[in-house]
Amino acid sequence: MPLSAILMMIITAVILYGGIIICVRIAIKKNRSSMDDRPT
Amino acid sequence: MELRDRWSSRTAFVLAAIGSAIGLGNIWRFPYICYANGGGAFLVAWLVALFTAGIPLMILEFGLGHKMQGSASEAFYKTNKKFEWFGWMAILVGFFIVCYYAVIMSYCFNYAYFSVTEAWGENTAEFFNTTVGLTKGPLTMGGIKGFIFLGLVLSWIFIVLSVWKGAKTVSKVVYATVLIPWFLLIVFVIRGVTLPGAVDGLIFYLKPEFAKLLKPGVWLAAYTQVFFSLSVGFGIMIAYSSFLPKKSDLVNNAFIISMANCGTSFLGGFAIFGALGYYANLLGKPVADVVAAGPGLTFVTYPHIISNLPFWQPLFGVLFFIMLLTLAVDSAFSLLEAVASGVRDKWKVSHRTANLSVGTIALLLGVPLTFGAGYLWLDIVDNFMNKFGISIICMGECILIGWIYGSGRIREYVNSLSEFSVGKWWDFFIRFVVPIVLFFLVLMEILDRIKSSYGGFPRLAEFLGGWLFVILLPILGLILMFIKRKEK
Numbered sequence: 142m143p144l145s146a147i148l149m150m151i152i153t154a155v156i157l158y159g160g161i162i163i164c165v166r167i168a169i170k171k172n173r174s175s176m177d178d179r180p181t
Numbered sequence: 182m183e184l185r186d187r188w189s190s191r192t193a194f195v196l197a198a199i200g201s202a203i204g205l206g207n208i209w210r211f212p213y214i215c216y217a218n219g220g221g222a223f224l225v226a227w228l229v230a231l232f233t234a235g236i237p238l239m240i241l242e243f244g245l246g247h248k249m250q251g252s253a254s255e256a257f258y259k260t261n262k263k264f265e266w267f268g269w270m271a272i273l274v275g276f277f278i279v280c281y282y283a284v285i286m287s288y289c290f291n292y293a294y295f296s297v298t299e300a301w302g303e304n305t306a307e308f309f310n311t312t313v314g315l316t317k318g319p320l321t322m323g324g325i326k327g328f329i330f331l332g333l334v335l336s337w338i339f340i341v342l343s344v345w346k347g348a349k350t351v352s353k354v355v356y357a358t359v360l361i362p363w364f365l366l367i368v369f370v371i372r373g374v375t376l377p378g379a380v381d382g383l384i385f386y387l388k389p390e391f392a393k394l395l396k397p398g399v400w401l402a403a404y405t406q407v408f409f410s411l412s413v414g415f416g417i418m419i420a421y422s423s424f425l426p427k428k429s430d431l432v433n434n435a436f437i438i439s440m441a442n443c444g445t446s447f448l449g450g451f452a453i454f455g456a457l458g459y460y461a462n463l464l465g466k467p468v469a470d471v472v473a474a475g476p477g478l479t480f481v482t483y484p485h486i487i488s489n490l491p492f493w494q495p496l497f498g499v500l501f502f503i504m505l506l507t508l509a510v511d512s513a514f515s516l517l518e519a520v521a522s523g524v525r526d527k528w529k530v531s532h533r534t535a536n537l538s539v540g541t542i543a544l545l546l547g548v549p550l551t552f553g554a555g556y557l558w559l560d561i562v563d564n565f566m567n568k569f570g571i572s573i574i575c576m577g578e579c580i581l582i583g584w585i586y587g588s589g590r591i592r593e594y595v596n597s598l599s600e601f602s603v604g605k606w607w608d609f610f611i612r613f614v615v616p617i618v619l620f621f622l623v624l625m626e627i628l629d630r631i632k633s634s635y636g637g638f639p640r641l642a643e644f645l646g647g648w649l650f651v652i653l654l655p656i657l658g659l660i661l662m663f664i665k666r667k668e669k
Contacts, residue, residue, distance in 0.1 A: 149221030
């Protein structure tokens with residue numbers, strides 16, 4: 142596989158999946174009481 | 182007293198919104214669009230489109246639904262009583278879409294059954310035509326296909342039961358309808374990329390042609406893909422966010438949901454192009470000769486690939502169509518919920534009445550699509566609802582909220598609740614970037630349709646299955662607005 146294709150694959154994966162991980166970590170860190178997994 | 186439906190948890194809401202956004206398009210459309218528009222280079226345009234249009238629109242719909250605590254029609258009614266018709270238009274786009282989406286689910290039900298014996302044989306194209314009873318043109322209706330009709334009824338039972346008690350039922354169902362297809366997709370990615378010749382397919386999918394980024398068409402394709410895959414413009418996200426408790430994050434959720442949707446599309450490409458590479462290798466042809474998208478990929482090419490897998494063909498066949506069914510069902514029930522919540526908000530009927538009445542009308546409207554010409558009509562309606570319906574709604578949302586109601590009011594509202602804030606850049610995208618891009622999309626599509634009818638279909642069929650529905654949207658929206666609402 143060409144190096145450019147591998148690079149694009151890695152960059153996209155890092156942005157998308159890395160972005161999700163960062164957002165989920167922020168959500169966990171903030172741990173808003175009304176937004177946790179307790180029934181409302 | 183709290184009367185509005187509420188999600189059982191934040192996870193349930195996020196999964197429901199992801200499930201709604203992820204649909205068949207993530208598997209059968211994105212990989213092909215990526216390949217056809219510069220491969221790896223397209224990913225650049227696609228990510229830019231995601232962050233400059235997709236996520237801002239998602240935040241707009243979340244902010245609107247949550248602030249107004251209502252479905253699309255109710256939310257627009259609360260911003261200005263004169264805008265209610267526009268909310269109904271958004272709901273109607275979703276309603277027309279779910280009418281044919283259930284028919285595609287019926288195809289998946291039938292193909293899951295056919296997979297057990299690989300009933301499609303060697304000539305999968307001929308088998309598909311026989312299964313749907315394809316006629317020579319949309320104006321020759323042909324007879325009803327019993328098994329497609331049966332699959333349609335089953336699909337509707339599945340859809341209605343999934344939203345039986347609104348957000349309360351959906352909160353439970355989404356754990357299965359989102360996690361199962363994700364798990365199966367990972368199975369198919371592993372299966373796809375480990376097949377002999379898979380690398381050829383992946384090169385095809387991801388090899389970047391950066392020169393294509395200079396072509397406006399590639400950017401338009403990227404924005405189109407983002408608009409159509411995020412489930413914005415049907416009123417779903419407005420209704421779903423209205424079920425969130427008062428103190429709920431909106432911005433972070435919009436980011437998570439949008440990126441999860443795009444992450445699924447990206448992953449789907451590995452499953453599809455890995456298998457296509459293997460298929461091309463098997464036939465001794467270049468990948469370009471076997472590449473396909475849409476129903477052609479799912480019901481013609483992929484069954485052939487399944488039959489030629491080294492082992493466990495029936496198992497992979499059944500799992501593939503179960504994956505498609507579970508991908509489709511949460512998009513379908515979110516569409517039903519968007520319509521049903523509009524009906525409940527305006528006429529104060531019960532969940533059961535709203536779900537059964539909307540579901541029955543949609544089922545009846547879907548019956549003509551189970552006839553021989555149904556597949557062709559489905560194709561026309563799908564094109565017009567996607568290219569015109571969603572684009573017009575998203576553009577209208579940006580104008581009504583961005584320019585008339587005030588995007589700043591929504592921004593301040595979402596920022597007051599969210600785990601991180603959006604700046605004034607968000608207003609810029611909502612007021613300028615998104616409506617301008619959508620205007621060009623609609624304009625180009627109109628010019629295309631003036632040059633030639635969609636898919637080469639007769640102009641009469643194009644009018645009845647396409648333009649008529651687009652014309653009906655504002656008319657029906659106004660009628661629904663003028664029907665007297667029931668006060669509490």
